[in-house]
Structure formats: C-alpha cells, structure tokens
Amino acid sequence: MASDSTARRPILALAPRFRGRANATVGICLLGLVALWLIENIAREPKQFALVFLAGITNGSIYALVALGYTIVYGILELINFAHGDVFTWGAMVTYTVAVSWIGLDGSQSGFLLFGALLLALICSAIFCASLNMAIERVAYRRLRNAPRLAPLITAIGMSFVLSNLIGVIFGFSYKSSNTLLPHGAIFNIGNQAYGWDKLIVLLITIPVLLALVWLVKATRWGKAMRATAQDRDAARLMGIDVDRAISFAFGIGGALAGVGGFVYFAYFTQARFDLGFRLGLFAFTAAVLGGIGNMAGAAFGGYMIGLIENFNNGLSWHTPGPDWTESIVFILLILILVFRPQGLLGEALSTRA
Amino acid sequence: MREQFSARLRSRPALGVLLALLVLYPWFYHHVLPQSSQWIPDTSTAFVIVAFTVMGVGLNVVVGYAGLLDLGYVAFFAGGAYVAGWLASQQFGGGLHSPRTWIFGGTVPHGTLGIHFTPWLVILIAAMFAALLGVLIGIPTLRLRGDYLAIVTLGFGEIIPQFVRNGDHVGGFNLTNGSFGLTGIDGLGFGNGVHSALPFLPSNFVEQVDSTWYYWTALALLGIAIATSLLLRDSRLGRAWIAIREDEDAAAAMGVPLMRLKTLAYLIGAFFGGAAGALITFQAGATSPNAFNLQVSIFVLCMVILGGMGNVWGVALGGFVLAYVNYQGLFAAGHTFNSVTGADIDISEYSYLIYGTAIVTFMLFRPEGLLPSARRRHELHEEEELEELIEAQPV
Numbered sequence A: 001m002a003s004d005s006t007a008r009r010p011i012l013a014l015a016p017r018f019r020g021r022a023n024a025t026v027g028i029c030l031l032g033l034v035a036l037w038l039i040e041n042i043a044r045e046p047k048q049f050a051l052v053f054l055a056g057i058t059n060g061s062i063y064a065l066v067a068l069g070y071t072i073v074y075g076i077l078e079l080i081n082f083a084h085g086d087v088f089t090w091g092a093m094v095t096y097t098v099a100v101s102w103i104g105l106d107g108s109q110s111g112f113l114l115f116g117a118l119l120l121a122l123i124c125s126a127i128f129c130a131s132l133n134m135a136i137e138r139v140a141y142r143r144l145r146n147a148p149r150l151a152p153l154i155t156a157i158g159m160s161f162v163l164s165n166l167i168g169v170i171f172g173f174s175y176k177s178s179n180t181l182l183p184h185g186a187i188f189n190i191g192n193q194a195y196g197w198d199k200l201i202v203l204l205i206t207i208p209v210l211l212a213l214v215w216l217v218k219a220t221r222w223g224k225a226m227r228a229t230a231q232d233r234d235a236a237r238l239m240g241i242d243v244d245r246a247i248s249f250a251f252g253i254g255g256a257l258a259g260v261g262g263f264v265y266f267a268y269f270t271q272a273r274f275d276l277g278f279r280l281g282l283f284a285f286t287a288a289v290l291g292g293i294g295n296m297a298g299a300a301f302g303g304y305m306i307g308l309i310e311n312f313n314n315g316l317s318w319h320t321p322g323p324d325w326t327e328s329i330v331f332i333l334l335i336l337i338l339v340f341r342p343q344g345l346l347g348e349a350l351s352t353r354a
Numbered sequence B: 001m002r003e004q005f006s007a008r009l010r011s012r013p014a015l016g017v018l019l020a021l022l023v024l025y026p027w028f029y030h031h032v033l034p035q036s037s038q039w040i041p042d043t044s045t046a047f048v049i050v051a052f053t054v055m056g057v058g059l060n061v062v063v064g065y066a067g068l069l070d071l072g073y074v075a076f077f078a079g080g081a082y083v084a085g086w087l088a089s090q091q092f093g094g095g096l097h098s099p100r101t102w103i104f105g106g107t108v109p110h111g112t113l114g115i116h117f118t119p120w121l122v123i124l125i126a127a128m129f130a131a132l133l134g135v136l137i138g139i140p141t142l143r144l145r146g147d148y149l150a151i152v153t154l155g156f157g158e159i160i161p162q163f164v165r166n167g168d169h170v171g172g173f174n175l176t177n178g179s180f181g182l183t184g185i186d187g188l189g190f191g192n193g194v195h196s197a198l199p200f201l202p203s204n205f206v207e208q209v210d211s212t213w214y215y216w217t218a219l220a221l222l223g224i225a226i227a228t229s230l231l232l233r234d235s236r237l238g239r240a241w242i243a244i245r246e247d248e249d250a251a252a253a254m255g256v257p258l259m260r261l262k263t264l265a266y267l268i269g270a271f272f273g274g275a276a277g278a279l280i281t282f283q284a285g286a287t288s289p290n291a292f293n294l295q296v297s298i299f300v301l302c303m304v305i306l307g308g309m310g311n312v313w314g315v316a317l318g319g320f321v322l323a324y325v326n327y328q329g330l331f332a333a334g335h336t337f338n339s340v341t342g343a344d345i346d347i348s349e350y351s352y353l354i355y356g357t358a359i360v361t362f363m364l365f366r367p368e369g370l371l372p373s374a375r376r377r378h379e380l381h382e383e384e385e386l387e388e389l390i391e392a393q394p395v
Helices: A002-007 A016-044 A046-077 A084-102 A111-144 A150-171 A197-219 A221-231 A233-238 A243-269 A276-291 A296-315 A323-340 B002-011 B013-023 B025-031 B043-065 B074-087 B119-141 B146-169 B191-197 B212-233 B236-246 B248-253 B258-284 B294-307 B312-341 B347-365 B374-380 B382-392
Strands: A186-190 A193-196 B101-104 B114-117
Touching: A016 A046, A046 A084, A046 A186, A046 A193, A046 A197, A046 A221, A046 A243, A046 A276, A046 A296, A084 A111, A084 A150, A084 A243, A084 A276, A111 A150, A111 A243, A111 B347, A150 A276, A150 B146, A150 B294, A150 B347, A186 A197, A193 A197, A197 A221, A197 A243, A197 A296, A221 A233, A221 A243, A233 A243, A276 A296, A276 A323, A276 B146, A296 A323, A323 B119, A323 B146, B013 B025, B013 B212, B025 B043, B025 B212, B043 B212, B043 B236, B043 B258, B043 B294, B043 B312, B074 B114, B074 B119, B074 B146, B074 B258, B074 B294, B114 B119, B119 B146, B119 B258, B146 B294, B212 B236, B212 B258, B212 B312, B236 B248, B236 B258, B236 B374, B248 B258, B294 B312, B294 B347, B312 B347, B374 B382
Parallel strands: B101 B114
Antiparallel strands: A186 A193
C-alpha cells in the first residue's frame, strides 16, 4: 500500500540516486563512531568491558523473551500489544506469590527444594501469563479485529493501564522484593568481580525456551497454522484453519514467554513493581523493532542488542552518557530505526497488509 | 466570521445559557452552592478542570480530526510549562554574585532578578514554542504508519521529561534545574499600569482571594480553542484532515498534501497544549519534571475518546467530566464511600484502573464516545453497516 511506501521515504528529498547512498553513508558513519567508541572502551578497561558485556547478555535475555511476545502478536495481527509489558509484570508478581508468599523461599534453601520451588514458580508464571494474554485477546481485541486500525491499539493501551493498576490494587503500589533466590556463587572471576551462577542460570533458562519456541513454531501443526494465519488470514480460513484458535495460540505463546521473562526477572533482580512493565515493555518493543518486527530471530537479536546497549551505557566510562540517559538513548534508537529502517536491522521486508 | 458566530449563538440559546453559567461559576460557588460540599470544586480546581479541557480540545485536532494517535501530548505541556518558567521566574537571575535582571512588563516589582516578560506574552510564546516542538517532532515521524507513530510519540513523551530532568548541567549551564524543577514563577496579571488605569482589572492574580481570574483566563483560552477547532473543522483544511483520517491513500491521490497537513494538525494541537501548560504553570507557581508522564498523555487522550473523537463539543464535555472526576469527584466519592461504609480506602489508587477500564469499555462498546460526530460514528461502524447493506440486498 502507498502508506507503506511513504513510510520508507527518507527525510531529505534528495535525488533518488543520491538518497540511498546518503542514508547508507550516514548510517555507516554512525556505526563507525559506535565501533570506535566500543574499541576505545575495550582498550581502556577490558575487564570492566567483559563484565558489562556478560551483564548485558543476561539483561538481554529478558528483553528477548518479552520482545518475542510483541513480535509474534504483531506478526499475526499487526497489532502492537501494548499490554504485553504488563503481562510480563504479572509474571513477575505470580513468581513472587508462588515462590515467596506460598513456598516461602528466603535465600536459605538450596538443592532440590530450591530447584523444585523455582520450577513450580516458572510453570505457574508461564501458564498464568499465557491464559491472561489469551483472555485479553478474547475480551479486548477479538471484537475489534476489523475495526479501524487505531481502535485495537487504543484498547491495548487501556488494557495496559488496567493490568498494571490491577497489580497496584492487589499487591500494592510499592516494590515487592525477596531475598536472593538464585545461587550467587562465583563461576569465575574477572579482575576482582565475579561472574555468578545467577547470570548463567538466566541463560540456561532462556536459551532452551527460545529453542523450544523455534520448534513449536516451525515443526508443530499449531505453529504451521499460526504462520499460515499470519501470512494470509482469509486464505488460511479457506484451507480449514481455525483462525481464531491460531490467533489465540499466538497470544498464548507470547504470554507464556512473557511469563518466563517475568519469572527470570524476579528471580534475578528479586524485586518488581506494578509499573515495571511500562519501561521494560517499551525497551522490548524497541528490541522487536530493531530486529525487524514480525521476525522472531530478529526479536531475540534485538533483545540482546538492547541489553548490551543498556549495560554499555550504564557500565562503561569513556564518553558514556550514563544511566540518566538510558531511556532517551533507547527511544532515540527506536525513532531512528522506525524512520530510517522500518524493516529492522535483519532486513525482512515489512508486511504491507494494513 | 463574527456574524456567523453570533448567529450560531442566537440559534442555540442553550449554548448562551451554558456560557453564562460557566462564566458566572465563581459567583455561584461563593453565593449559591454549598461550599462545604466535597462535590463542589472551588475556583482553583475549576481552573485546573478548564485548563485540562483546553488540552483535550487541542489533542482532538490531532487525534479526532487528522486521526493521528499521539501518545506524547505531555511533551507539549512540558514545553509550555518550561517556557513559562524560563521567561517569568528568577531561574536565570544569576544569584547573588552576578545578579541579572531583565524585566519586560512582568507583574514583579522593579529590580527582581531573572527574566520577567508580560505573562500574556509568555503564554503566546509558550504556545508557539510548543507548536515548534510539534513541528520538529512531526517532520521526521509523521510519515510513519498510525501505530508506529503512536509509539514514536510516546517515545518523545518520555525523552522530553528525561531531558528536562537531566538538563541542569547542559554544558555547565543550569537550564531546567533538574528534578527540582522551576519554582517561584510569576503570577498572571494585568500589571500595575493597567490596574491603575482600570482598577477592576487586578495587577496580579496571585494577590486575589481565589483563582477566579485564573479560571476566567482558562475559560477564555478554552473559548479560543473551541472556536479555532470549529472554524477549522468547517474549513478546507478540516475537510482535508478528515479525508486523511478516513483514507490516507485516497486523500493523497486526490492531491491532499499529507505531510504538510499532518504537520499542521500537530502544530495546532501542540499550540494549545503549550498554552494550557503555561497557564497551569502560572497558576501553580512551579513546575517539575515529575508532572510529565505518560499518565497525563493518556488522561488527555481519554477526554478525546470519552467525549467523542472529532466532535469538539463532545471532547469539551469529556474533558469537563473526566477532569472533574479526576480532581474532585473521585476524592469526594471515595470520602463518601469511606464515611458510609466505614472503610478506609484511598480511591486515588484506583483512578488509572478506572480510566483504563473506561478506555477499553468505550472502545469496545461505544467507540464514537459520549457525543459522537456523526461522520466518525459511521467510520467506526463501517464494517457493521456494510454487513447490514449486504444482508439487505435481494439475493
């Protein structure tokens, strides 16, 4: 559609022959500057850089899990599920309820009990968030599937407020926190700082979940139905696919990923608050856009990129804006990507269906 | 134009009565209404209600007319508020060591430190600054599709407060006073010169017993906003916006310059956001970055949705209702509930839960709002009406 072709027109109305080159040149210059900045930082403090890098990968795992939920739903409905970040917060809260309130983990447990309790919390969180996301789709989005484009988006924003403030009303508006849940022992040391088990465990949870997702989407009948629905809803319906169930399935998977993300977040950071999902959801959405929205590998890649950017900005010291500016940097990145490269870094062509 | 307006007023006596009631509200408040009642807003609350309604009417130009979902309207509020603070406070006074003073007809005594313009001019400058901000935000982003635009504006709505919060050492210069915000901002007023010539016009509204004059100022601004909106709606420009809203591609094919008109919608929406922001800041006497968050943008958006996207009167009504609920009704209801049931709940904790539910409910069951514009209603129910048409066809 024409609206899409206008979306890709660059700002400066240069002659077509030059404008592609101009955009590319500016992009390469920017990337070069970033690379220079990274190399200088590595040269100055290699140990600090390694630590920040590992922390970024850990944070990035959480962004990747949430970003996948955005991308799956966007891929199938072309809807920015604004409430997704708050589904994630619910995951963290369910984890808190199960692991801390019910089982009473307080950092003194270890071994089998700890493992079992955390696994239970993980499963509860994933199931709860999957059901929640499916319920949201059923209640709030299904009626509006054929409405003007902005209607479901506005509903999603309303839903986001409902979900986050419901947490506030039920759990209170202040932080819910616990003692350390994951074992913190050092695996190895870099300089005088340790790389602990907790960071590794985050990766050990995230990576199998991502692989399971790939299998689910690529190899199962449900995944196939979902992909077919994303490609062409009407054709899929003609082929006998229950489109409503396929969409519901997509929301379920997205919710489950957010649930896992919420679990990992609470287990790793041991605190959560009702409005956690707003900032984190936006970061994860940026990650999804960065990788190319609708593209699952891109969302995971984008998640790790955002995690790295955040931690580089917070942890490095040579000409670094610092934590006060993290949000601005991420949002400026979001704006730049949307304006100059809406198909994302991994470059899958944007779907043009409106 | 004026004849048209007065003719319109004459043809709608209800409108005239409503206008009179609104203008005379401070008198009613002091002489007729029970002041002790929790349900009756005092003049300063009435001022805030009207000022936020101005923002709703401004946002309606963007969301209702042109169909551009703006989730960062608070950025214009912030822009207007800080311009008011910069041009009418002691922020740039330089302190004791290097006192600086620039007074251009402000309401302050001679020799006060800092920049002090006439507050009326400041409101205009603030509105123009916000409009400029709107254009600057709009030019790179308005090419984006609707939902992307919403997210990008939301990003700007977060970036600008963060910039304000971190702007206390821009190259060593304290521009925004960081998270403390600007304080000691001048009051609105006509100044001593006008006051001595026309004694019924107060030189400074802050010296008045209540916020009646602020309320009237806000009401005047609301009048300007509504009149502008109505004139725009019936103009060539308004029709072009509606065409863009209904079908961007068709509008472009008909020769509507999309970018220019979208930017114009942004500019006008931002103008009123900035003016209302400056006005609110003058009355409050201070401004801080904590006042600018997504909640404000959503709150104003709620007015537009609740009232009826595209219908100025609906949005004004939605603004009054929602702002009244937010600044008076909710507390009164909570208080009444607590005293009747003996409970002890803090109803303000529920406010955004209530707004969220209202947004979802309205979008699902009455997307056209309380007072819909007829055209918008058809648009939102296009699918159903088409189905009815198809069913009505003889087979």
